[in-house]
Structure formats: structure tokens, C-alpha cells
């Protein structure tokens with residue numbers, strides 16, 4: 001059996017920073033809350049909660065003045081406002097790439113743009129980013145939503161349209177939607193930005209190449225992780241067999257039918273999960 005591991009497998013810079021800082025906060029305080037899951041990986045969350053991290057879904061669950069971590073995906077504008085009122089000790093671990101998009105959105109609102117956010121509607125990063133986009137905005141997840149988008153833009157009476165994106169959307173989906181936007185809104189002033197982060201770009205590119213070179217490819221990552229799901233989709237398109245697993249325990253003996261195997265970990269997958277899969281294959 002030949003095994004090839006994607007060199008971009010494992011934590012991206014933003015996730016590494018979040019996990020290290022969360023661990024440091026836990027060492028220095030008795031009670032540390034995290035607003036939402038720090039990253040989309042069950043094993044990482046279990047390890048942090050075992051060290052005392054309390055994950056809350058409602059910011060009001062944190063006592064006034066307590067320490068609260070904001071996750072890598074970022075949070076909504078109103079959460080910053082509530083945190084200030086409650087005098088919370090915020091450890092803002094929002095990835096700098098996401099913070100940059102929030103700043104850009106604020107500027108676009110000031111400049112009178114209608115903002116199209118190309119993103120997954122229900123993803124926490126999207127919920128955070130859209131809250132900085134003012135009243136004239138729309139989350140565009142797929143081409144079926146174009147008619148609704150056209151109506152919303154007409155109603156807004158805006159003459160300028162800006163496009164920003166979620167950091168982890170698929171490059172192919174972005175290209176498809178940008179082509180449609182350029183065609184549909186050619187009479188508007190268009191300001192298009194691609195905010196897919198380098199970690200996502202490089203990983204998706206590597207996944208495409210890797211999955212063409214092997215007989216089966218294993219993607220390791222949280223089932224609720226957006227970037228992991230995109231890697232899996234790329235694997236399915238480019239390889240005859242693609243497995244999506246959270247941990248080595250999900251791997252079945254089916255895998256031993258294949259000679260050349262590729263392994264790719266998502267951006268919130270610890271390197272240890274990749275190593276465990278390799279050990280199992282090498283047994």
C-alpha cells in the first residue's frame with residue numbers, strides 16, 4: 001500500500017492560534033467560557049472542555065465580568081455590544097482573516113454599497129460577517145438564489161454592488177457565482193473581492209491534485225466543518241472513492257482494498273488524528 005498525506009493537512013494558522021490561546025487562558029483562569037464551539041472538531045472541543053472550557057450558546061450564560069473566548073469564526077456585532085455591557089473579559093480569537101472581512105464590510109456600508117456575501121447561509125462565520133453588512137445585503141449560497149438577490153438589489157435602490165466571501169467556501173463555487181453576478185449586474189458599479197483564505201485555497205488545490213493521483217482518498221475532519229466538507233466534495237469529484245471520517249474509529253476495513261491511498265486533514269483537524277489514521281493503515 002502506498003500512502004500519500006497532503007502537506008497542508010491539519011490545523012491552519014487561525015485554528016492553531018485559537019487552540020493555543022484557549023489553552024493558555026485555561027491555565028491562567030478558573031472559569032473560561034467559549035461563545036460557540038471554538039473550532040468545528042469534536043476531539044479538539046472534548047480536549048478543551050476536559051481542561052475546563054465551558055462552551056455556551058447564549059452570551060448571557062456568562063456571568064458579568066467573566067472571561068469569554070470568541071471563536072476563530074468570529075461573532076456578530078451585537079455580541080460585542082452585549083459583552084461590553086456585561087463587562088466581559090473578552091479573549092477575541094477571531095481569525096485575523098475574518099476580522100479583515102468585518103472591517104471591509106463596515107467600510108462598504110459607509111460607502112453606500114449593496115453587499116453580496118457569497119457564503120453558506122447557516123455557518124457561524126456568515127452569521128458574524130453579515131451582521132457588519134448593514135441593511136442592504138444578501139447571503140448568496142448558490143445560483144438558485146439569484147432571483148431573490150435581483151429583487152433585493154432593486155428594492156434597495158443601490159447603484160453600487162460589492163461582493164465579499166466566507167473564508168472557506170469552495171473556489172469552484174465562487175468562480176461560478178462571480179460569473180453569474182458579472183453577467184446579471186453588468187450595469188452596476190461592481191467591487192468584487194475574493195476573501196477565501198490562503199489556507200483554504202492551498203488545501204483545496206492540493207486536495208484536487210492528490211485525489212487524482214490515488215485510488216481512494218480519506219478526508220479527516222468534523223462533520224460540521226465547512227472546509228472539511230469542501231475537501232470531501234473535491235475528493236468525490238476527482239477520485240473514484242472518497243471516505244469522510246472524524247477519527248480513525250470511523251475507518252472500515254474497506255480501505256484495505258485500495259493500493260494507493262491519499263489522506264487529507266481539514267483546517268480544524270489535529271495532526272494527531274492524521275497520524276492515527278496512518279498508523280492504522282500501516283499495521
Ligand code: SF4
Nearest residue numbers: 012014095097167197
Ligand atoms: S480557515 Fe482560514 S480564515 Fe478560517 S481560521 Fe483558518 S486561516 Fe483563518
